[in-house]
Amino acid sequence: MATREGYYVRRDNPVQEGHLKCAGVISPSSNIPSVTYDVFDVIIIGAGYAGLSSARDLCLSGFKVLLLEARDRLGGRTWTAEVEGHLYEMGGTWIYWGQPHVYREMSRYGYTKLLDSNADKVGCNYFTSWINGKPRNISYEEEGPAVERAFEIFCDVDGNGGRRIIPYPHDPHFKPEAKQWENISAAQRIDQVRAKLSELELYTLQGFVAAISGNDMNNTGFFDILRWWALSGYSTQGLYDYTETYKIPEGQSRFARTMFDEALATGNLKYAFDTLITSIKDTSVTVEATSTSGKSWSARRLISTIPLNILNRIQFQPPLSPAKSAAHSIPHIGIGAKVHMEVQGTNLRTWSAAAWPDSRIFSGRGDGITPAGNTHLVFFAGNQKGLNAQEDARHMAAEAKKLHEMEIQKVIWHNWLEDPLSEGIWCMFPPGYSFDHLDTLRARHGNVLFASADWALGWRGFIDGAIEEGTRAAMAVVKDLGFPRRVAPAL
Amino acid sequence: MATREGYYVRRDNPVQEGHLKCAGVISPSSNIPSVTYDVFDVIIIGAGYAGLSSARDLCLSGFKVLLLEARDRLGGRTWTAEVEGHLYEMGGTWIYWGQPHVYREMSRYGYTKLLDSNADKVGCNYFTSWINGKPRNISYEEEGPAVERAFEIFCDVDGNGGRRIIPYPHDPHFKPEAKQWENISAAQRIDQVRAKLSELELYTLQGFVAAISGNDMNNTGFFDILRWWALSGYSTQGLYDYTETYKIPEGQSRFARTMFDEALATGNLKYAFDTLITSIKDTSVTVEATSTSGKSWSARRLISTIPLNILNRIQFQPPLSPAKSAAHSIPHIGIGAKVHMEVQGTNLRTWSAAAWPDSRIFSGRGDGITPAGNTHLVFFAGNQKGLNAQEDARHMAAEAKKLHEMEIQKVIWHNWLEDPLSEGIWCMFPPGYSFDHLDTLRARHGNVLFASADWALGWRGFIDGAIEEGTRAAMAVVKDLGFPRRVAPAL
Incomplete structure (x- = not known):
């Protein structure tokens, strides 16, 4: 249907x-x-x-x-949209066995064979960041520790990696002291730690935070980023594991x-x-x-x-x-866009990117191989008001190409911001x-x-x-x- | 009742x-x-x-x-036994929000105010290990990294912290290669990594593994320890968080x-x-x-x-x-003992211990303060056959005192091994x-x-x-x- x-x-x-x-x-x-x-x-x-x-x-x-x-x-x-034999998750996608309510259901219904969208990678194997007005390709050996260190500094609000301020991530207001962190924006928090971050750490952090929020850093409550961090076991590896790695293969x-x-x-x-x-x-x-x-x-x-x-x-x-x-x-301020693209070849299967503020696209990465043997990329981006769908697709494709050379075959998305049932x-x-x-x-x-x-x-x-x-x-x-x-x- | x-x-x-x-x-x-x-x-x-x-x-x-x-x-x-206004968990105790089946139930019934049995510690603040025939007190600053490094080496079966061998901890046989790790004992695995471990690392690792298994290292399948590790997010901190930190305050x-x-x-x-x-x-x-x-x-x-x-x-x-x-x-080989003791004063509230093979007690630690203002200690130990309950209590108390000086007021336990409904x-x-x-x-x-x-x-x-x-x-x-x-x- x-x-x-x-x-x-x-x-x-x-x-x-x-x-x-x-x-x-x-x-x-x-x-x-x-x-x-x-x-x-x-x-x-x-x-x-x-x-x-x-x-x-x-x-x-x-x-x-x-x-x-x-x-x-x-x-x-x-x-889940099925297009030419390939599944595209148009909204909510990733789940994890440490998310108790959804995993209990998955386990109960037998949806326990998961798809690891990062596994068995081959391809270019690097990360693109947008630093000082232009894209830069960086090896994962360099990018991994930079993102890890940046998030650790960003989220260390208590000298204990956030564990004292949010000791029970499913009970976010448990500590009254958490309120002070609830009042500041992600931009304000970045200002607090900026001096401790290298250029690469700063730019990758900004890209990932923008992708998490789907909005400008100034409009984003820092507390929600900190909550994601706490829920993910207070670690960058946890953020990847919990929020963007495992999919239900059936959609x-x-x-x-x-x-x-x-x-x-x-x-x-x-x-x-x-x-x-x-x-x-x-x-x-x-x-x-x-x-x-x-x-x-x-x-x-x-x-x-x-x-x-x-x-x-x-x-x-x-x-x-x-x-x-x-x-x-x-x-709420989650008004970003999630966009799928099918791009020629398999080189970008192992590519990923994070960019802010110089690109409409906040983050992107290889998410699978389509039946045609091309790469399925998934992007998180800002919304651009006033464009019709045709212009919007063209604009997102152009922004993706600014980050990295690619031959785009398809663009597939759901405009959640203009959807009157979600906004x-x-x-x-x-x-x-x-x-x-x-x-x-x-x-x-x-x-x-x-x-x-x-x-x-x-x-x-x-x-x-x-x-x-x-x-x-x-x-x-x-x-x-x-x-x-x-x-x-x-x- | x-x-x-x-x-x-x-x-x-x-x-x-x-x-x-x-x-x-x-x-x-x-x-x-x-x-x-x-x-x-x-x-x-x-x-x-x-x-x-x-x-x-x-x-x-x-x-x-x-x-x-x-x-x-x-x-x-x-x-849960209630004795003089204090709750003692005689068997299963600790839960975590990343355990999906139990946490879904807790969340559903509103059991979301948890008790962190490690929080707000005051007291002696050290760890006792039993090394080369005698107990040694070690600061947590020294013990923490030793246990962490020991478990990381012990569980790194694939150069990737166990993630390749058990990528889906809720699907333990997913990788056929896991079988080779299923066939060896914890003792055999310790032999494989022994040369990489310091004396302190070796002895603390042995104590904790014995506490996990409740049996001799030779009878213990290494794979089950590796599964606990994987389920806990492939980290030592995770092992603490998932398996021995959070309790239901109501019991x-x-x-x-x-x-x-x-x-x-x-x-x-x-x-x-x-x-x-x-x-x-x-x-x-x-x-x-x-x-x-x-x-x-x-x-x-x-x-x-x-x-x-x-x-x-x-x-x-x-x-x-x-x-x-x-x-x-x-x-199955889980035939250990779990024993509670109330000991005079609050000094041992922040004490913990791990010992193997020279002590019947594998591990122990402060678990709370009783209404009488004394410390509630919880121990995991081996079972000693052929003792009646009175002799057994005396023996466990004596073994605890071998680890650390303490004035024992109460001993409370359930003999699960001799329980005909569990063995x-x-x-x-x-x-x-x-x-x-x-x-x-x-x-x-x-x-x-x-x-x-x-x-x-x-x-x-x-x-x-x-x-x-x-x-x-x-x-x-x-x-x-x-x-x-x-x-x-x-x-």
């Missing part, structure tokens, strides 16, 4: 919008029967990993669940589909895709969700997994508290946001619960955080409603 | 057997009604974490589950109880403690479990979580395959066992499934591995039987 999402440009062709094969497209798009239940137990808005894991948990426990999704596919900010959409299929197999799941909810009304007895087409559904509880950056578009009745409205009105990629908080607003984002509003990777405690913005949140919301519903009892069927 | 298990000696008093307060004791010991279901969906033997997680998962999904346990408490080889028995209580709340759980099963008969339609008292129960499937070292005591009908019988006939502590394989027998241990026998931390793929022998296995067994049952449908109750 093909999704309407994503952009695909084949050399010398116009941009193709959508029509990309994706295992997460569900057809027919709804299984709501003409005669519906009057009231569901739970309505879940959003079929990303937060919504899917909530739906799965609640269906397993015997609740009658209605899953409503505005897209034509599962996965939210995570989906994320297949994995998401497995979770959906399990929920479906319980017989307790109804769903409707292509269904955009615009208002949520809590009558205190039931919650009513109304879609753009004016259709309404009711349930005893509602779980919203709507991402932070579009949450203020939803009309709530009764209105949200001032604290919640305030939190919803400040967007951003993974969640990164601006400085001073987390201590003020995180608890508020996580709080319920009457019978409405909020679950999203955007306010997970641990791997915020990751698949792991989405599942953490979906699990939490499902537990809260069970606490409210109690377990439905199975009535023995008459024989 | 008090359990009949465990030994407790207070200074100058005789050994007290049992009567230790434990949150895992369930009373009354059974909730099987006089009118029982003719046939359960699933019988689960054993209420350790494997059985508990299976039971919880299956109860949530609407299966009628019967949980049978020979002990008077939950938790199997993990339980493991409380956590186990939460899982049990959730299963119970579904209304689908029946249980009987004090019920030892001795034979399992598969009629191909149902499986029948019979207890020592001659009582029998039937179910469509049976999950055995009986530990490896006592599995060959069960009578199976039809008989097990020769491969399974062979695997069950070789015990060992955590699972450690002898050399040459894993590649030959692991798959066989994991295989089903008709309608009987086998789930135990003793044959987990990842954290084998850990709480995480037990939950991994319980999850796997529950999934297998669902695959066999399909989901029970909830029938809407008549209103």
Whole structure:
């Protein structure tokens, strides 16, 4: 099945919008029967990993669940496009066995044969940095220790590699002293350590931090970089291992589909895709969700997994508290781009790059070999507003070529920033946001619960955080409603 | 509630057997009604974490589950004794957020405020090693790098810190080359690297390896030490973090109880403690479990979580395959002792030790301060056969005093080796066992499934591995039987 999402440009062709094969497209798009239940137990808005894991948990426990999704596919900010026999992860991609919520699911479903996107490399075997206005190729023997030392200095906020300030990475506010680090930007932190860094260390650090944040260093909260570091075992090797090495060979959409299929197999799941909810009304007895087409559904509880950056578009009745409205009105700053390119030959299979501020592309690297025998490169870049898709592809290709010579065959991407259902990629908080607003984002509003990777405690913005949140919301519903009892069927 | 298990000696008093307060004791010991279901969906033997997680998962999904346990408490080889207001973990203890199966459960139940048993140390602040026949006190500044370097050399089997031989620690046999490392003992591996190690490095390494294995270096498979290393992120710091730093402040028995209580709340759980099963008969339609008292129960499937070292005591009908019988006939070699002592004062709060082969005690360290203001020390030691409990306590106390001066107020332990329901502590394989027998241990026998931390793929022998296995067994049952449908109750 093909999704309407994503952009695909084949050399010398116009941009193709959508029509990309994706295992997460569900057809027919709804299984709501003409005669519906009057009231569901739970309505879940959003079929990303937060919504899917909530739906799965609640269906397993015997609740009658209605899953409503505005897209034509599962996965939210995570989906897999299959183009000419090759899988491209358009959003969330990498997972690790130390990410407890997602790996528990992978292990449970048997997705334990992983793909190491760095393994078995052959090719040019060097790294390109953009230093003082021009690209420079550097051996990994030189680059590795530079990145390692730069991150160690950047993250050593306590003489103990960050361990004292964030001793429990899944409990980020545990130490009140952490607040002082939450208030500064990544740029301010770089200024604090700049004198200790060599030129190479400074430029590679800046490139990687930009790639992590997807935004300007001045807008990026330093604390979120420090959290990634702590979650990754307080090490640069850990950052690679946890955040950009291991993939599910079958693709994320297949994995998401497995979770959906399990929920479906319980017989307790109804769903409707292509269904955009615009208002949520809590009558205190039931919650009513109304879609753009004016259709309404009711349930005893509602779980919203709507991402932070579009949450203020939803009309709530009764209105949200001032604290919640305030939190919803400040967007997270993860607004970068992730772009795939297929480039001629295999030389760049072992290439990687990091650049900031002189290039739109923050980082890139070889991610695999396509069936045509070419190299699949993945880039993280800034967004360039005001370009149409054709211009955007051309611009990104030109920026990639500024970093390194390459013959580009294909460009494939999803414009997450202009996607009205996300308006951003993974969640990164601006400085001073987390201590003020995180608890508020996580709080319920009457019978409405909020679950999203955007306010997970641990791997915020990751698949792991989405599942953490979906699990939490499902537990809260069970606490409210109690377990439905199975009535023995008459024989 | 008090359990009949465990030994407790207070200074100058005789050994007290049992009567230790434990949150895992369930009373009354059974909730099987006089009118029982003719046939359960699933019988689960054993209420350790494997059985508990299976039971919880299956109860949530609407299966009628019967949980049978020979002990008077939950938790199997993990339980918490409360003595004079202080918690002593008698078996499984430490958990980490990078252990996916257990941390997902902790996160789900809200057990996310952890206790760092190394934090906020004051006291003597040194390490004792037993070198060339006598104890030597060494500063942590000297000890830390020695242990780190020793483990790095010991585990560097591939010039890449073990990453090439075990690239996926949750998939231990992924590389066929791993087999060669599976065939050698820890002693043989030490011989291979001995020349590279300083005296201090050698002796501390031996002490820690002995503490990990609970047995003689010659009987210990090197591969299991290497697996712990890989699972811990291929680092010595990781070994500390993953395996001996973080505890659940409420105690493991409380956590186990939460899982049990959730299963119970579904209304689908029946249980009987004090019920030892001795034979399992598969009629191909149902499986029948019979207890020592001659009582029998039937179910469509049976999950055995009986530990490896006592599995060959069960009578199976039809008989097990020769491969399974062979695997069950070789015990794992984890037969060490874990012993708690309360010692006068707080000086030893920051003390630690490792010793082998000249001391019965392999390792020990401060683990907390008791309400009386004394130090709680935890030791790992070898087992000494032929001693009664009183002699055993005296012997362990004497061995501890050989390492360091201390005034011992209490000795508390569980003799896991002589416990007929375990005959060992955590699972450690002898050399040459894993590649030959692991798959066989994991295989089903008709309608009987086998789930135990003793044959987990990842954290084998850990709480995480037990939950991994319980999850796997529950999934297998669902695959066999399909989901029970909830029938809407008549209103």
